[in-house]
Amino acid sequence: MHALVFIKQVPDASQVRVNYETGTLIREGVPAILNPFEAHAVEEAVKLREKYGGKVTVLTMGPPQATEALKECLSRGADKAYLLSDRVFAGSDTLATSYALFEGAKKIIELEGEVDLFFAGKQAIDGDTAQTGPGIATRFDVPLVTYLIKLDEVNFEKKQAVATRLTEFGQETLQVPLPAFFTVEETLNELSHSPLPWLIKAARSKIEKLSSENVKLDLEQCGLRHSPTKVKKAFTPEKRQRGETLTGSVEELVQKTSDILMPFLKKGL
């Protein structure tokens, strides 16, 4: 079994503050974390390896600092971690990102062997686009299963998987041949604590580097210049002000609140 997990290092969006004067983000001191959904993706891949044997490889595209997120994946049990980092990728939108990761993944397949299951989080918490996973799956032309909540069955002999995903109105269970691409929900599994040997191994492991030097790239599809979408402007939404504080006894508060709720209600019969 070979699982390849695409991960992203993200700023902890909950700690990003905005400078309302300049309309920019204050990133200083904001910790970078492993995209929470991808912690679950790694967890699932590692669970499969524990059951069936094989290996789990992780890949990210990002600046050298993204090494930290890869190390976390190793401590969560991944076997090998690749960092795809190059200045040619700077400013990539989702289309250019899925291209870069696709080429990076092809290189990993060359080095590590065929992949049975591709995983990624359902989205990253900074961009929230949920586009890169489907993008990579489309480029590989493998079946895509988004919003995965359960891997019911993986059969390596038949080379197929049965998986349950969320839909708009409930759930559906799909059968797909392997290799397939899964983007995962947090509810897929519970994160487990890493055993000490994994932590030690992670600390000693080195991160494999990929760049335009060792990955074959069409530079016409990389980076800001070749990204179809451009940010025209960025601005801060109007800051919400603290409103009126209602005072009085519980009865008075109830009365006041019921008045406020009037526009949402009408007299019944």
Next chain:
Amino acid sequence: MGETIDLTKKDHEISHYKNIWVFMEQTDGVAHPVSFELLTKARELAKQLDCQVGAVSIGKAVSHLAKEAFRFGADKFYIVEDEIFKDYRTEPFRDALSKLVLKYKPEIFLIGATTQGRDLSGSVATELRTGLTADTTKQEIDPETGMLLMTRPTFGGSLMATIVCPKDRPQMSTVRPGVFKAIPVEHPKEGEIIRGKTTLTEDRIVKKILKKVVSSEGNINLGFYDVIVAGGKGMGNKDNFNLIKELAELLGGTWAGSRKAVELGFIPQSRQVGQTGQTVHPKLYIACGISGAIQHLVGMQTSDVIISVNTDENAPVFDVSTYCIVEDAIKFIPGLITELKKQKLTPVKNER
């Protein structure tokens, strides 16, 4: 795997692309409300661009949706019908839609940011090698360039970005349900129906649907509701959460909660509002016993009216609240429920 899309046939001359398309999402022949919201918006944009609006639907039997599309202002209805499209599956839908786009060259293509729409749009945009902007909350035409200006929140809502797609077509974006209003046209006109074909057959589709479970609990879309009553740690226990549910019902809305409420087992994760849950912007959001960690606030701070009930007057949730009630929610809500019942009030309207 599916039908081969010949990208060498893609027309790169952007002036050849015209008209605005809306994907009419449907499940078992029932259109998703977001389709009508998008058609309404598309009409407005088409007026500025002096072009037509096309609705596109793919399914097993979806011809009846043409009438609904025309009612919301579509000039044309593009349709691909086949048994293989009975249930949504990424790959056949992606291929059918991509082929239509290559053939008819819409300038703008809008898709609902639903689970289906997000799954589909990322795949189609990649297939077509064009730009896609997710979860936009504002769509305008730049009067100078005629380009679509797509504005979306990013970094959990703390920053807004306006995105353009200058050199590739179509300009694609997804829009969350409930962002735009759906308004039917006064005098609907019977438009043209254009049928596409597929050469795909079931034996060539590798993905099979084994089981479908429709549940209200499994994956509720909180975005459908005008009123959301949410509870947090301050609700104390799961039983007290029934107060939240009762109040939500009285107000014609639905109930939700914070991450803490999920962790404490009060509510399922499917009803979590916030960074790792759902982002909502209802007309009314009532936060009960929620202190308002920033992860929660980013998921609800764009609600029209926010009423918060919390014992701690310094709770961060009050910083984004229209009305602040410094009181124990467990004492306050029963009184409010009794009062609303006494006045025999019913909700103005239900789901969006």
